Amino acid sequence: MRFDILTLFPELFAPFLASGVTRRAYDSGQVEVVFWNPRDHAEGNYRRVDDRPFGGGPGMVMMPEPLSACLDAALAARASVDPVPVVLFSPIGQTLCHADVEGWAASDGAVLVCGRYEGIDQRFIDSRVTHQISLGDFVLSGGEIAALALLDAVVRLQPGVLGDEASHIQDSFNPALDGLLDCPHYTRPEHWKGHAVPAPLMSGHHAQIERWRRDQRLSITAARRPELIDAARAAGRLDALDEKTLKKKL
Missing domain, CATH: 3.40.1280.10 (SPOUT methyltransferase, trefoil knot domain)
Structure with missing residues (x-):
């Protein structure tokens, strides 16, 4: 290139x-x-x-x-x-x-x-x-x-450039995540100035963690870029659990 x-x-x-x-x-x-x-x-x-x-x-x-x-x-x-x-x-x-x-x-x-x-x-x-x-x-x-x-x-999308090939897949707007905005990220320490890491991320339960991240992406996207939610919905990328999350948050 x-x-x-x-x-x-x-x-x-x-x-x-x-x-x-x-x-x-x-x-x-x-x-x-x-x-x-x-x-x-x-x-x-x-x-x-x-x-x-x-x-x-x-x-x-x-x-x-x-x-x-x-x-x-x-x-x-x-x-x-x-x-x-x-x-x-x-x-x-x-x-x-x-x-x-x-x-x-x-x-x-x-x-x-x-x-x-x-x-x-x-x-x-x-x-x-x-x-x-x-x-x-x-x-x-x-x-x-x-x-x-x-x-x-x-x-950064070229093979071998990022330390982890999966890094860009989790970026905002990526089709692999249905074009939604990215979720929040946390690292050590577990407690910082009175703020704790969300409990689901500390659970060690893979499905629970992924569900929390999906819900965060949906909520943030609905609040900041609602047109991306409309596009994902029109493309049939949102399931019943997604719609439940959106309804609850809205």
Whole structure:
């Protein structure tokens, strides 16, 4: 799997690639990350990559030619016979969800375009970008943080990256848990500042523990993300005990 990243600030990625459990994927070569700076493909002594917007207004706009030349170099280096997805992180993009992450995790990677300034010339977007992704209804200073978020979400799903292969299966939104939010977790000490670990978790009774966790997932999801309960119900993923729990909690 390979990700080529077009960014004016490749140095922002260095600590991320060398830290945490996900670094295993980069150290082993399981996931390759290559950086491309549009400034290296700009003309003139100042290697300018932005200019004032036509029509006036605040901010600067990234010019299409340096980005396009940079993208051409990245695509040529991949030497892929198949079309390579070109992803732009943008507030108008499709909001990233777990199903999308699973799709990218099973792919060969992509070219990630990190915009800056007021925006990117629309002609580059129209002619070169195949996907637009948003992290949510807010705006960042650039696409680097969004690219890091996508990388982290994708890399942790690769085999052997997490210490326990079952870890991500219990994550929020995972289809293995019917798309529900995760339950609370506890560790030592058993008592902390007047708060005890819930009794079911101390029982040693596997079925009782799993039922408690399921009830917690249902209750938390119903309170925080009721649309996920509706989706699970519509898909036939909730049984009579689940409905009883929801009715009791509601």
